[in-house]
Amino acid sequence: xxxxxxxxxxxxxxxxxxxxxxxxxxxxxxxxxxxxxxxxxxxxxxxxxxxxxxxxxxxxxxxxxxxxxxxxxxxxxxxxxxxxxxxxxxxxxxxxxxxxxxxxxxxxxxxxxxxxxxxxxxxxxxxxxxxxxxxxxxxxxxxxxxxxxxxxxxxxxxxxxxxxxxxxxxxxxxxxxxxxxxxxxxxxxxxxxxxxxxxxxxxxxxxxxxxxxxxxxxxxxxxxxxxxxxxxxxxxxxxxxxxxxxxxxxxxxxxxxxxxxxxxxxxxxxxxxxxxxxxxxxxxxxxxxxxxxxxxxxxxxxxxxxxxxxxxxxxxxxxxxxxxxxxxxxxxxxxxxxxxxxxxxxxxxxxxxxxxxxxxxxxxxxxxxxxxxxxxxxxxxxxxxxxxxxxxxxxxxxxxxxxxxxxxxxxx
Amino acid sequence: xxxxxxxxxxxxxxxxxxxxxxxxxxxxxxxxxxxxxxxxxxxxxxxxxxxxxxxxxxxxxxxxxxxxxxxxxxxxxxxxxxxxxxxxxxxxxxxxxxxxxxxxxxxxxxxxxxxxxxxxxxxxxxxxxxxxxxxxxxxxxxxxxxxxxxxxxxxxxxxxxxxxxxxxxxxxxxxxxxxxxxxxxxxxxxxxxxxxxxxxxxxxxxxxxxxxxxxxxxxxxxxxxxxxxxxxxxxxxxxxxxxxxxxxxxxxxxxxxxxxxxxxxxxxxxxxxxxxxxxxxxxxxxxxxxxxxxxxxxxxxxxxxxxxx
Numbered sequence: 022x023x024x025x026x027x028x029x030x031x032x033x034x035x036x037x038x039x040x041x042x043x044x045x046x047x048x049x050x051x052x053x054x055x056x057x058x059x060x061x062x063x064x065x066x067x068x069x070x071x072x073x074x075x076x077x078x079x080x081x082x083x084x085x086x087x088x089x090x091x092x093x094x095x096x097x098x099x100x101x102x103x104x105x106x107x108x109x110x111x112x113x114x115x116x117x118x119x120x121x122x123x124x125x126x127x128x129x130x131x132x133x134x135x136x137x138x139x140x141x142x143x144x145x146x147x148x149x150x151x152x153x154x155x156x157x158x159x160x161x162x163x164x165x166x167x168x169x170x171x172x173x174x175x176x177x178x179x180x181x182x183x184x185x186x187x188x189x190x191x192x193x194x195x196x197x198x199x200x201x202x203x204x205x206x207x208x209x210x211x212x213x214x215x216x217x218x219x220x221x222x223x224x225x226x227x228x229x230x231x232x233x234x235x236x237x238x239x240x241x242x243x244x245x246x247x248x249x250x251x252x253x254x255x256x257x258x259x260x261x262x263x264x265x266x267x268x269x270x271x272x273x274x275x276x277x278x279x280x281x282x283x284x285x286x287x288x289x290x291x292x293x294x295x296x297x298x299x300x301x302x303x304x305x306x307x308x309x310x311x312x313x314x315x316x317x318x319x320x321x322x323x324x325x326x327x328x329x330x331x332x333x334x335x336x337x338x339x340x341x342x343x344x345x346x347x348x349x350x351x352x353x354x355x356x357x358x359x360x361x362x363x364x365x366x367x368x369x370x371x372x373x374x375x376x377x378x379x380x381x382x383x384x385x386x387x388x389x390x391x392x393x394x395x396x397x398x399x400x401x402x403x404x405x406x407x408x409x410x411x412x413x414x415x416x417x418x419x420x421x422x423x424x425x426x427x428x429x430x431x432x433x
Numbered sequence: 434x435x436x437x438x439x440x441x442x443x444x445x446x447x448x449x450x451x452x453x454x455x456x457x458x459x460x461x462x463x464x465x466x467x468x469x470x471x472x473x474x475x476x477x478x479x480x481x482x483x484x485x486x487x488x489x490x491x492x493x494x495x496x497x498x499x500x501x502x503x504x505x506x507x508x509x510x511x512x513x514x515x516x517x518x519x520x521x522x523x524x525x526x527x528x529x530x531x532x533x534x535x536x537x538x539x540x541x542x543x544x545x546x547x548x549x550x551x552x553x554x555x556x557x558x559x560x561x562x563x564x565x566x567x568x569x570x571x572x573x574x575x576x577x578x579x580x581x582x583x584x585x586x587x588x589x590x591x592x593x594x595x596x597x598x599x600x601x602x603x604x605x606x607x608x609x610x611x612x613x614x615x616x617x618x619x620x621x622x623x624x625x626x627x628x629x630x631x632x633x634x635x636x637x638x639x640x641x642x643x644x645x646x647x648x649x650x651x652x653x654x655x656x657x658x659x660x661x662x663x664x665x666x667x668x669x670x671x672x673x674x675x676x677x678x679x680x681x682x683x684x685x686x687x688x689x690x691x692x693x694x695x696x697x698x699x700x701x702x703x704x705x706x707x708x709x710x711x712x713x714x715x716x717x718x719x720x721x722x723x724x725x726x727x728x729x730x731x732x733x734x735x736x737x738x739x740x741x742x
Binding site for chain 1: 478481482483484500503504506508509510512513514515516517518519527528530531532572575576585
């Protein structure tokens with residue numbers, strides 16, 4: 022077996038046998054479950070803690086308000102404003118509302134120290150609706166007329182693709198893609214963080230513990246570098262496959278366990294295979310690029326304790342496209358984002374966003390991936406040279422300064 | 434055969450190795466000695482391709498050191514290191530595979546090597562469970578189990594107690610009998626004298642001694658006498674040609690300017706008859722080391738900070 026593959030196999034299996042790797046694989050699900058649990062607890066505590074609202078109005082009005090605020094407040098009729106004030110001061114109610122007979126005027130008084138607070142906007146909306154209904158009913162209209170007046174306007178929205186002066190229909194559901202793009206932005210950044218740190222730790226620990234001297238007596242540094250990069254990329258692909266298998270299992274169990282209705286809330290077909298494939302490829306390309314960068318920086322540290330410093334430099338580079346991705350969500354068609362979406366190091370955040378809002382096509386995504394592949398080929402050549410030069414260099418010095426020095430030297 | 438021809442290496446203003454040339458044949462042991470910063474480790478790094486020589490060339494059996502040649506090299510670095518969380522057996526497999534051996538070839542030998550080095554641990558133990566000395570033995574196994582033809586050991590005895598140092602000496606001799614060419618550096622000259630067929634002494638990047646260990650010592654003449662007799666220091670020092678007389682191991686160490694003066698020392702020492710010890714020998718490697726390099730040179734090198742190992 023080629024020495025590069027021996028190194029790759031060793032690094033891959035070493036991590037695969039490590040409990041830390043499995044924690045990394047499973048921790049997102051654990052945190053999601055914990056989050057759902059906390060959210061459910063909070064929701065329950067809120068629903069059990071509805072604010073009590075005293076209403077000073079006639080019986081019909083109180084009934085109408087109770088119906089409007091059903092589930093949001095426990096409405097109790099108060100005979101007079103004085104009685105309501107008294108109930109409030111004794112903390113029998115959390116707020117009281119006085120309403121004129123035509124709903125034109127209303128006053129909401131709330132206890133600012135109450136555990137359960139009532140939302141003034143919700144009350145305002147409810148009273149406004151009741152006011153409109155009261156006005157309509159005074160006009161003696163038919164039921165259809167009342168329904169027509171009170172129902173919201175219907176607005177149909179669709180996108181068209183403008184090409185060569187003509188237009189064609191674009192049936193993509195942008196909502197699903199948009200949500201996916203936002204999810205992808207966060208997911209890609211988390212993946213980058215995890216694998217940049219893993220790379221830094223792999224390289225820095227070997228160097229810091231001096232085991233690298235023994236290894237490089239058996240395998241040339243360039244081959245060792247390539248093996249490490251292959252192993253870490255393989256770990257990432259393994260993670261993707263693991264998640265894909267979990268997703269398939271989750272879909273298969275949706276029927277028997279009765280959560281299919283939640284999955285069916287989203288029209289997954291709207292994502293499109295082209296979108297998913299190109300986004301996945303761009304993400305893998307970006308991970309490889311940042312792994313190479315992290316390996317180069319980590320090779321420049323002399324001590325294990327300096328590894329976090331070297332990886333933090335790479336993370337600062339990675340955080341720029343992360344924020345650019347959010348900016349692109351609002352202005353995907355501007356020339357600057359069109360250009361950036363093709364630039365390696367940045368494309369993983371901007372291109373999926375542009376594709377999600379229909380500003381870029383699947384072909385654009387594949388072109389961005391192609392540019393990443395070219396960048397990886399160039400980086401591998403230069404980075405393995407820098408790695409070979411620095412792997413056994415234990416001089417003190419900042420990684421960035423060493424990198425600049427390495428570039429200045431003729432034979433990199 | 435390992436051949437170094439006119440190797441030089443500088444780091445900025447520092448001349449780490451200057452025009453170094455020597456050869457090492459198969460089945461021989463070479464002791465590389467020199468003070469800290471003499472250029473020993475730089476020499477090793479150039480042989481192993483860790484750094485490139487500025488000039489000259491290094492060949493193994495007429496071939497430059499490439500990935501294939503690396504399979505025939507076993508190296509123990511001065512700074513030891515293994516993966517603490519990986520099992521001993523897995524680490525040995527990994528290094529053997531990196532040297533072109535299959536697991537099937539290595540598996541039957543692993544326990545033998547563990548027993549040979551008397552490692553206190555099992556192949557399934559993680560390295561971090563072992564003591565420092567036993568970790569060092571495991572690292573030696575990783576350097577030797579693939580039966581290298583060229584073995585480079587940088588300060589292999591450091592950190593080993595006398596019992597384990599003897600085990601290592603025996604293993605080095607065994608490898609020599611198997612035909613391996615072995616180079617090792619050591620600060621302990623006794624270890625070098627004990628097994629090295631050849632010796633090279635480096636001083637500030639220069640080769641100052643190069644030859645068979647016995648011949649190198651003999652070339653200095655039998656100028657050292659160990660003596661146990663009633664003769665006093667003053668009596669001995671009065672003999673012309675006696676350079677110094679010092680207490681040593683319960684007797685006296687007499688240094689001569691000329692081996693012939695030994696006869697006068699013997700006559701003085703035995704004037705009353707039987708004595709328990711009179712041993713006239715060439716200087717030991719340690720004494721030669723001190724003579725050649727000299728305390729002044731060591732002090733100067735440390736002050737200038739211009740040497741590099």
